[in-house]
Amino acid sequence: MDLRQIYSQIIMENSRSNRHRYEMPDATATERGYNPSCGDDIHLSIKIEDDVITDASFTGTGCAISQASTSLLCGLIKGKPVTEAKELIKTFLGMIKGEITDDSILEEELEDAVAFKNISTMPQRVRCAVLAWRTLDLIIAKETGTEMTE
Amino acid sequence: MDAILEKLTNPGFDLEKVRSDFAYLELEGPIIYLDNAATTQRPNQVIDRMSDFYRFENGNPLRGAHRLGAAATEAMVNSRARVAKFINSKSVREIIFTRNASEALNLVTYTWALDNLKPGDQILITRMEHHSNFVNWQFAAQKTGAELSFIELTSDYQLDMADYKSKISERTKVVAFSAASNVLGTMPDTREIIKIAKQHGALTVVDAAQLVPHIKVDVQDLDCDFLAFSGHKMLAPLGIGVLYGKAEILNKISPFQYGGEMIEYVEDQSSTYAEIPYKFEAGTQDVGGMVGLATAIDYLEDVGLTNIAEYEAALADYCVAELEQLPDLEIYHPRQGVKGPAIAFNVMGAHPHDVATILDYHGVAIRAGHHCTQPLHRYLGQNSTNRVSFAFYNTKQEIDLFIEALHDVRDIMQLG
Numbered sequence: 001m002d003l004r005q006i007y008s009q010i011i012m013e014n015s016r017s018n019r020h021r022y023e024m025p026d027a028t029a030t031e032r033g034y035n036p037s038c039g040d041d042i043h044l045s046i047k048i049e050d051d052v053i054t055d056a057s058f059t060g061t062g063c064a065i066s067q068a069s070t071s072l073l074c075g076l077i078k079g080k081p082v083t084e085a086k087e088l089i090k091t092f093l094g095m096i097k098g099e100i101t102d103d104s105i106l107e108e109e110l111e112d113a114v115a116f117k118n119i120s121t122m123p124q125r126v127r128c129a130v131l132a133w134r135t136l137d138l139i140i141a142k143e144t145g146t147e148m149t150e
Numbered sequence: 151m152d153a154i155l156e157k158l159t160n161p162g163f164d165l166e167k168v169r170s171d172f173a174y175l176e177l178e179g180p181i182i183y184l185d186n187a188a189t190t191q192r193p194n195q196v197i198d199r200m201s202d203f204y205r206f207e208n209g210n211p212l213r214g215a216h217r218l219g220a221a222a223t224e225a226m227v228n229s230r231a232r233v234a235k236f237i238n239s240k241s242v243r244e245i246i247f248t249r250n251a252s253e254a255l256n257l258v259t260y261t262w263a264l265d266n267l268k269p270g271d272q273i274l275i276t277r278m279e280h281h282s283n284f285v286n287w288q289f290a291a292q293k294t295g296a297e298l299s300f301i302e303l304t305s306d307y308q309l310d311m312a313d314y315k316s317k318i319s320e321r322t323k324v325v326a327f328s329a330a331s332n333v334l335g336t337m338p339d340t341r342e343i344i345k346i347a348k349q350h351g352a353l354t355v356v357d358a359a360q361l362v363p364h365i366k367v368d369v370q371d372l373d374c375d376f377l378a379f380s381g382h383k384m385l386a387p388l389g390i391g392v393l394y395g396k397a398e399i400l401n402k403i404s405p406f407q408y409g410g411e412m413i414e415y416v417e418d419q420s421s422t423y424a425e426i427p428y429k430f431e432a433g434t435q436d437v438g439g440m441v442g443l444a445t446a447i448d449y450l451e452d453v454g455l456t457n458i459a460e461y462e463a464a465l466a467d468y469c470v471a472e473l474e475q476l477p478d479l480e481i482y483h484p485r486q487g488v489k490g491p492a493i494a495f496n497v498m499g500a501h502p503h504d505v506a507t508i509l510d511y512h513g514v515a516i517r518a519g520h521h522c523t524q525p526l527h528r529y530l531g532q533n534s535t536n537r538v539s540f541a542f543y544n545t546k547q548e549i550d551l552f553i554e555a556l557h558d559v560r561d562i563m564q565l566g
């Protein structure tokens with residue numbers, strides 16, 4: 001595999017993007033996501049109004065993979081119902097585990113976040129890619145009193 | 151630079167022969183292994199010796215009267231004697247086998263520290279400690295009410311001896327420090343630190359995990375009270391380590407763990423404990439690891455500790471000189487004085503984990519992260535760093551390939 005399939009244009013651009021990188025004082029929930037082994041450290045904030053995620057943002061530091069993944073996540077869930085965000089988490093984690101491979105489904109649901117598909121071939125970096133998604137999963141579980149995704 | 155290149159071409163030992171002893175170099179790939187401070191590779195001799203132990207000398211050491219039990223006991227006794235000779239302890243009874251340096255340092259914390267520290271006392275450690283010689287002292291401070299203080303670093307990443315002298319006092323009950331930093335490569339003047347500690351009546355604990363693999367250590371010459379190291383950072387297997395302790399202190403302190411082999415008489419309500427070192431070795435010990443460690447020591451001494459130290463210093467100096475040629479790179483490594491072959495650095499604009507991933511793709515194995523030194527990284531103002539660390543089986547060519555791969559990092563991370 002070529003490294004440029006991991007460090008693709010989409011990932012490099014999003015890793016540097018500041019579009020979703022801001023504090024959210026009126027957030028419904030903010031959670032910290034931290035990888036003690038590598039030091040990726042983010043705070044993910046979302047605002048929920050009538051079961052819809054009306055705003056999503058993050059602050060923090062980490063590698064290109066973790067930062068791009070967090071930024072793309074924020075862009076993807078903004079404006080979506082909480083239940084749909086939960087489905088997106090399942091699809092993303094399924095993709096990373098190599099369980100969901102159908103490109104048409106992945107592109108339809110995950111849009112640019114499909115760029116992380118090749119991470120499944122790099123086990124050492126999987127934790128970076130899923131950090132924000134696991135953090136969102138935790139927020140949703142707490143807010144809705146439901147189980148976290150496997 | 152000429153002297154460095156000369157040393158790298160003529161190391162003073164048979165580098166080709168040495169490299170033929172390490173099976174990982176035969177892997178398809180190949181792998182350029184520059185993560186020796188995390189753990190070294192093992193030569194075939196060590197693996198073969200352990201394999202022979204388990205084939206022909208395997209019994210429970212110190213238990214039972216049969217031949218194989220005796221063979222295992224003998225293997226243990228000989229390995230201990232080998233370690234004692236290697237670091238020149240006065241007695242074999244001063245060598246305690248542990249799982250690793252962390253366990254050795256914990257032993258000192260749970261026995262000496264909990265027995266002796268009290269409110270008002272000071273524990274003095276340094277800014278560059280590995281968590282293994284840091285969190286244990288935090289624990290001791292919390293348990294006993296002693297105060298934990300830190301010796302800071304100079305702008306050249308050396309231990310600040312003036313700061314040390316200003317902080318040590320009659321309140322200082324223990325000075326526990328790394329004789330070689332696993333991140334910076336800094337090697338403070340261990341003998342001087344110990345001398346000053348003695349003048350104030352403080353116990354001295356040396357974390358020598360990154361020293362023993364590289365430099366000849368003589369515990370009587372250093373005059374330290376305790377010294378800890380790990381076998382796996384010096385060609386021996388994962389899971390065997392050593393705590394050296396002065397007999398007069400070991401005789402006085404409490405046992406660490408309780409159970410088989412560490413006792414003398416066991417009554418219903420109380421027991422008496424075995425002599426040192428057995429008092430500190432509860433349960434069946436890792437004799438396979440011990441013979442591996444003894445063989446690793448044979449190997450290091452065959453190559454020659456002086457040869458190793460000089461050659462590794464040349465590798466590190468050459469690498470620093472090459473890194474300095476690259477743009478937008480910060481190097482965390484002393485430029486003056488004695489230092490070990492570990493060099494931390496950051497490529498500005500590229501996170502260490504991305505750097506390590508890209509290098510791995512080129513077959514170059516380095517470490518990225520905080521290397522179990524979060525307080526040091528806070529001091530450096532970095533969440534994480536890259537680290538290369540050398541062993542005597544590395545070569546100049548490998549450093550050249552590493553530097554070449556670093557150019558690709560700039561390319562892929564679009565740093566221009």
Ligand SMILES: Cc1ncc(COP(=O)(O)O)c(C=O)c1O
Nearest residue numbers: 250251252280282332359360380
């Ligand atoms: C300076 C230093 N001290 C202590 C340790 C702990 O060694 P171990 O993990 O083998 O217990 C290490 C190893 O990472 C080290 O580099």
